[in-house]
Amino acid sequence: MAGLRRSHGCGELRPEDKDREVTLMGWVHRRRDHGGLIFIDLRDRSGLVQVVCDPEAGAAFQKAEGIRSEYVVAVTGRVRLRPQGTVNPKLPTGAVEVAARQLRLLNRAKTPPFYIEDDIDVDEALRLRYRYLDLRRPEMQRIMQLRYRTTRAIRAFLDRRGFWEMETPMLTRSTPEGARDFLVPSRLRAGEFFALPQSPQLFKQILMVAGMERYFQIVRCFRDEDLRADRQPEFTQLDIEMSFVQRDDILSLVEELMAAVFQETLGVEMALPLPRLTYQEAIARYGSDKPDLRFGLEIVDVSDLVRGCGFKVFAGAVAGGGVVRGLCAPGCADFSRRELDELTHFAGQYGARGLAWMAITTEGVRSPIAKFFSPQELEDLVTRMGGRQGDLLLFVAGTAAVAATALGALRLELGRRLHLYDEDRLAFTWVTEFPLLEYSPEEKRYVAVHHPFTMPVEADWPLLDSEPLKVRAQAYDLVLNGVELGGGSIRIHRRDIQEKMFSLLGFTPAEAREKFGFLLEAFEYGTPPHGGIAFGLDRMVMLMARRETIRDCIAFPKTQSGTCLLTAAPSPVTPEQLLELHLKITARPAGKAGGAGEA
């Protein structure tokens, strides 16, 4: 390396650089050896450029003969326009090439186990094991850059709005409610544990008590639950909290934040304000609290129309307090028996006992259940559903919850199958007025839908005693294309309401003090009204980068079984380490018969 200094990025060179003497450093993407002439595609973070090694270059040519893929080299040479007819329009640098004068091998490389290029078709496990090679691929580098530009835009925006970025502890206290904690044993206090934060929730509220007024943090959070394409045990949140605000202050701040971020990173102009749906509306119309608004295909309630009809499944569902709801699948009247069976099976996975269908054909309604309805009833159904000739009506009868879940899932499935939406669209929506509580049959008590510090809607305070399940929360989610991007709430800052909330959740005052005492004590010293929100940054980047999984947006993600294939974590530790931590392993390590542990 002595004396050599990189002058340009490979991808930067253009015809304007003609005759310039440049020094490039990067990886050998490909070598094309024509015997008397060797081409090297040299790649770095900025892109790719063709280097030409001519026998006249002497030593450089000889070295080029020994070069292999992914070797790290430095090239010094002159930029020149490519000869007529050899321009490569597929490359941004395709009009130029670098005539190598000097070539220096900086490092050799083993042959990589897969191609370092976009659109590879290779087992993801292999990509994760060699993540440093996977990340060399331009598409992965673009995603990592997008992620950086996103956090940079977030910081710039929030800074302009007077927010302070603050840090909160990673070693903290295990609290009840919510996900399973990752625990960290304390060496200094035998038998006691820290927990890694599921979110900085309690700290950020205490920061409001502390008078910070406007806080944000881009912070790692940990939840020891099973993984999914969009869920990792450690993930990154954009966490925001503000004092002296009401719900709409937060919603409009976030809308402007999103508009700024999407404009700066993707050049997308967002129309504000964003649509708002109440939870009730979202469930009724889309069967989901995170509806995909890129397409319509709304759920229609027909319970009143079929109340007295001759089809017992429908009439019975309504009589039993349930509902009959349906979807109008456009142009699907010609679905085959097999396709209908598939849809029925699909709906069945979400609890639907069956799926009734009516095809609207030139000869009228064709359906196995048509005979149970009068012509007038059929006409009313078709009208209510907005059905036109060639459409297929699909109905689910059951409880409101089952009908919503099954039809909501069916709606998404039909949207995919029928290509009802534009992949490029970004359909944001707020979902507001979530229920405050839900009943947990397992725990035989109410649990907080959002968290125990969420403020109920003021108009519903009287219902806290009489009908707690009807109380709405001042909680909100931001949804993009059917994915929950983030959620938050206005917090309880009044002691009487907080006590009420704890008692509804089944905590005695003593239990509440034991579990959240530090927070409740802080709240006694002058708590400002406050509220906030938190976003899943990985999901946000996933949607912006149009990926199917957040693993593609995290440099070093875990597999579905929660392991890291690169480092082979987690791993056993030495008996000495365990001893220091006052721990004794009682189970054998998973999948390793005869392992280190003892029963």
Place this chain on the structure above:
RNA sequence: GGAGCCGUGGUGUAGUGGUCUAACAUGUCGGCCUGUCACGCCGAAGAUCGCGGGUUCAACUCCCGUCGGCUCCGCCA
């Protein structure tokens, strides 16, 4: 905790009970080649078919288990 899909040279696939002494592409290695850019041409090496057990005269192929990866349900305030 449950359901489903996948596992064959380095990589991606084909092969679904015997002719498999495992095929194809790509990569790798060697030779030739002065305008290629997924360079081309010639040649070579490279796989006990994830692992263990079973059925069978015979297993890459069927069965059971197990390991690993992925998708989903449960779970994720």
